[in-house]
Amino acid sequence: MxxxxxxxxxxAGERVQGVPLAEFRDVSxxxxxxxxxxxxxxxxxxxxxxxxxxxxxxxxxxxxxxxxKLISGLVLPTSGSVKIHGKSVTRPLGIVGMAFQKASLxxxxxxxxxxxxxxxxxxxxxxxxxxxxAVARARDLLATVGLTEAENKLPKxxxxxxxxxxxxxxxxxxxxxxxxxxxxxxALDAFTREELWGVLQRLREETGCTVVLITHDLTEAVFLADxxxxxxxxxxxxxxEAAVPFARPRHLDQRYQxxxxxxxxxxxxxxxxxxxxxx
Amino acid sequence: MSRSRRRERLAxxxxxxxxxxxxxxxxxxxxxPVFILPKPxxxxxxxxxxxxxxxxxxxxxxxxxxxxxAISIVLGSVLGLVVGYSxxxxxxxxxxxxxxxxxxxxxxxxxxxxxxxxGTIPAIITACLISFFPILVNxxxxxxxxxxxxxxxxxxxxxxxxxxxxxxxxxxxxPYFFASLKVSVTLAFVGSIISETVASNRGIGYLMIxxxxxxxxxxxxxxxxxxAVMGILLYEGFAFLERKLTAWAYR
Numbered sequence: 027m028x029x030x031x032x033x034x035x036x037x038a039g040e041r042v043q044g045v046p047l048a049e050f051r052d053v054s055x056x057x058x059x060x061x062x063x064x065x066x067x068x069x070x071x072x073x074x075x076x077x078x079x080x081x082x083x084x085x086x087x088x089x090x091x092x093x094x095k096l097i098s099g100l101v102l103p104t105s106g107s108v109k110i111h112g113k114s115v116t117r118p119l120g121i122v123g124m125a126f127q128k129a130s131l132x133x134x135x136x137x138x139x140x141x142x143x144x145x146x147x148x149x150x151x152x153x154x155x156x157x158x159x160a161v162a163r164a165r166d167l168l169a170t171v172g173l174t175e176a177e178n179k180l181p182k183x184x185x186x187x188x189x190x191x192x193x194x195x196x197x198x199x200x201x202x203x204x205x206x207x208x209x210x211x212x213a214l215d216a217f218t219r220e221e222l223w224g225v226l227q228r229l230r231e232e233t234g235c236t237v238v239l240i241t242h243d244l245t246e247a248v249f250l251a252d253x254x255x256x257x258x259x260x261x262x263x264x265x266x267e268a269a270v271p272f273a274r275p276r277h278l279d280q281r282y283q284x285x286x287x288x289x290x291x292x293x294x295x296x297x298x299x300x301x302x303x304x305x
Numbered sequence: 306m307s308r309s310r311r312r313e314r315l316a317x318x319x320x321x322x323x324x325x326x327x328x329x330x331x332x333x334x335x336x337x338p339v340f341i342l343p344k345p346x347x348x349x350x351x352x353x354x355x356x357x358x359x360x361x362x363x364x365x366x367x368x369x370x371x372x373x374x375a376i377s378i379v380l381g382s383v384l385g386l387v388v389g390y391s392x393x394x395x396x397x398x399x400x401x402x403x404x405x406x407x408x409x410x411x412x413x414x415x416x417x418x419x420x421x422x423x424g425t426i427p428a429i430i431t432a433c434l435i436s437f438f439p440i441l442v443n444x445x446x447x448x449x450x451x452x453x454x455x456x457x458x459x460x461x462x463x464x465x466x467x468x469x470x471x472x473x474x475x476x477x478x479x480p481y482f483f484a485s486l487k488v489s490v491t492l493a494f495v496g497s498i499i500s501e502t503v504a505s506n507r508g509i510g511y512l513m514i515x516x517x518x519x520x521x522x523x524x525x526x527x528x529x530x531x532x533a534v535m536g537i538l539l540y541e542g543f544a545f546l547e548r549k550l551t552a553w554a555y556r
Contacts, residue, residue, distance in 0.1 A: 134477075
């Protein structure tokens with residue numbers, strides 16, 4: 027399985043021209059609240075190509091998280107279509123891994139046991155992932171993110187940054203095709219965040235999975251992504267896309283170079299004045 | 306052991322000793338009659354004199370309490386799980402349960418006596434009725450604390466509701482469950498003694514009523530002592546279990 031995902035990356039270049047891994051076509055999403063319904067997304071079009079890291083940026087409350095719920099199959103669109111590998115998503119497909127701003131680890135489980143949680147439920151359990159295999163993979167991941175020492179520690183013994191590393195590893199332990207990250211570094215201090223950017227880059231090289239990263243930090247978006255999509259305020263839609271051409275892995279100093287800041291400035295412009303872009 | 310740790314350990318002992326010393330000398334100094342407030346030494350003497358009946362009645366009360374509490378653990382956790390698991394069950398059952406809980410249990414004892422006669426059974430039932438509600442509320446609350454993100458993570462992998470319940474909900478409700486046990490067990494104790502004082506011919510509650518009928522005030526206090534000691538032991542026992550079994554929840 028490990029090798030299968032790795033080979034996906036190698037063929038990523040060819041697949042970009044082919045079928046996107048995930049595609050949104052004219053998607054609208056309406057939440058029915060108790061008193062009123064809110065339109066979270068409207069006429070949203072977006073492709074996620076195999077092997078890429080796509081960052082989605084936008085103001086808070088613009089429906090970025092709804093995007094992830096749609097890809098994962100937790101929520102179905104009100105209209106339009108969400109397709110994975112060309113097939114409409116009608117239920118959770120079990121091909122995604124997720125991490126959020128809160129690490130939300132289980133406090134009674136050690137780091138290793140927390141990592142293994144996704145292999146104990148749902149399709150992974152029913153497909154009979156062998157335990158020894160999963161444990162070996164978990165240890166590999168812990169080594170990748172520099173947490174080998176913390177294998178048998180409880181979450182309360184870990185710092186916020188370490189917990190978030192565990193959460194990232196948990197999101198990829200079952201070898202998902204698609205890694206969905208919802209502001210995973212939002213609650214960390216600036217230096218820990220920089221560290222974790224490095225961790226995410228390493229994890230991505232290691233697993234080769236496709237990543238959708240939701241963030242409101244433009245530097246983070248440009249630093250990590252191959253492509254950045256800008257969402258309008260609610261109801262959300264994609265109003266702008268920018269490619270980030272820099273080679274990987276990237277280095278923190280690149281953030282201050284002019285070609286880098288040119289991209290962030292351009293993106294910032296499209297977030298502050300969505301109306302101009304729409305017209 | 307550091308000095309501050311030792312002071313922490315000794316502090317409760319010193320308070321208790323000071324309490325009894327004050328009591329002893331206060332009653333001696335003011336010459337309080339024994340049938341109003343006996344001195345601690347009178348009470349100890351009475352405990353020695355009546356040791357074997359005290360022991361017998363205390364043991365009976367303990368068994369009544371444990372029996373009632375055992376039922377209440379089952380009843381409380383089952384109802385708590387149902388109410389915490391299903392929103393519909395929560396809405397359907399909660400008003401009834403709250404109404405039931407707000408009825409003072411002493412008021413139920415006469416009815417229980419009509420149904421079951423004098424003795425042990427009303428005491429067991431009272432102990433159970435008075436102590437199951439905190440368990441229920443805590444288990445239900447514990448189940449409701451599962452973070453939404455984690456639910457999303459697992460549901461996106463195709464986890465069933467039952468898997469979420471077993472892997473996440475149930476264990477996360479454990480600290481709440483054990484915290485409620487130590488509170489509830491003292492309540493169960495209150496329940497069985499209430500019932501014994503109203504209508505029974507055995508148990509520490511009965512012993513105290515009988516003693517007060519004879520104006521044997523030192524023996525009434527001896528009963529109170531025994532109750533207090535048993536209460537502390539039960540509380541500490543469950544607090545110990547809590548610390549052992551859900552250590553992960555404490556910093």
